[in-house]
Amino acid sequence: MTQIAHHDRLLIIDFGSQVTQLIARRLRELNVYCEIHPYQNVTDAFLADFKPRAVIFSGGPDSVTREGSPRPPQSVYTLGVPVLGICYGQQVMMQDLGGQVEGGKISGGGGTAEFGRAYVTPADQTDPFLNGWFAEGREQVWMSHGDHVSRIAPGFEVYGTSPNAPYAITADPKRHFYAVQFHPEVHHTPNGKTLYENFVKLAGFKGDWTMGAYRAEAIAKIRAQVGDKKVICGLSGGVDSSVAAVLIHEAIGEQLTCVFVDHGLLRQDEAQEVVTMFRDNYNIPLIHADEQDLFLGELEGVTDPEVKRKTIGRLFIDVFQKHANTIEGAEFLAQGTLYPDVIESVSFSGGPSVTIKSHHNVGGLPEKMGLKLVEPLRELFKDEVRALGRELGLPEKFIGRHPFPGPGLAIRCPGEITRAKLEILRKADAVYIDQIRKHGLYDEIWQAFVAILPVRTVGVMGDGRTYDYACALRAVTSVDGMTADYYPFTHEFLGETATRIINEVEGINRVTYDITSKPPGTIEWE
């Protein structure tokens, strides 16, 4: 069996900052492998097993002056590896190692709480931690703290100060402990990446976390996990499940069968494209489950968005299970779970958040079917999945695709779903996407689609009256789909696209452009 290479790992202990994931992003960009774990899970035994080459303490909303506030196990300071504390992490370090932290006053009276942009000037420039810093005398940083360090711990020196943070950068150079009051991982600390780069160099990371290495390791891991058993993979045609399927196929070949459920709510030619790519190009055994009649039948007359979503989710699980049961001896279910889905966030607020939309997923399915999970993308961020897809030779068209929701066109067809409306929607969507591609805008946009509206309006074409559907074009920019802005197309583009849709798509005589951002809107219409 192939030996699984073991990478040097960096451990990020999460104290609940909103931006902990950004620390991981910065490190991955430096080709350093890291994992985020909530502080509650990091015990002495965990540390001994994880064997980090370096540790970073994230920021967090609590106050170290509070009895019972979050702490790492004290053995982290005797591992003999470099530690970097950020914001709350800095205060944890100081408090643990014999310094002092005080609550800041937010306004007036010489308060030292600081929120927003600040400038740090150097107090010492010789440590390699500061390589590439202070070239222009000062550095812009992003501060966001209520408490402040009032006395640094023994062994620490001051490396940088800001008007409100005399201990903006401190270090114990002997032990390679570094502590900064600001957030080097955010965009508003423009040179922050350099500090991470210096830190990982000091810790001896080689920067060998590449997609080539990942591919080889992931294949070895899949083989070790699966042995000679069979795996089922639900394929949606999206990037994540496609990359997972090709990777697993490379690892175990014919032991993998993909199941592609066509619910009749896919875009124009989508089903055919998926089938051709996987069955014909990759030779991956594929069950094409044409279940359009079932889904569209059950959705007949349904207009409530949540009922639509729940109906599709329930049918999807039933159908998937039915087809999966025909694969004899399958013991594993492959899923394209990504790292952001895996990170256990530290919740300080408690209480469930409001359900805006029930997302379509197959959670609960593995237990129900008695299957074990294979999740080869669990350690990757979305852009890393794309990089892996390229490494595996998937066509750019698949890799760069806009996200497409599980319930498909159902949630782009407010009101009742009919086959006729879906057909009109597919055609309009194809023209719109064609326009976007022709104008070279596809990659600038996070997601673009047409929604067919449940109203018909009067128009005039030639000499005749028309009474057809109105549609809305949607295009947004976003980083993660959590927030979004509408895309600022030119009027020329919008005018040209509206003309093409009305001319080329029978059934539509009015085109509108949706200029709602998220929040207060959502990306999809339902």
Ligand code: XMP
């Ligand atoms: P909203 O509409 O909530 O969408 O702003 C945010 C992102 O999530 C996608 N989306 C889904 N993806 N299953 C999915 O896999 C779903 O049920 C689902 N609903 C929305 C949406 O397309 C956008 O990218």
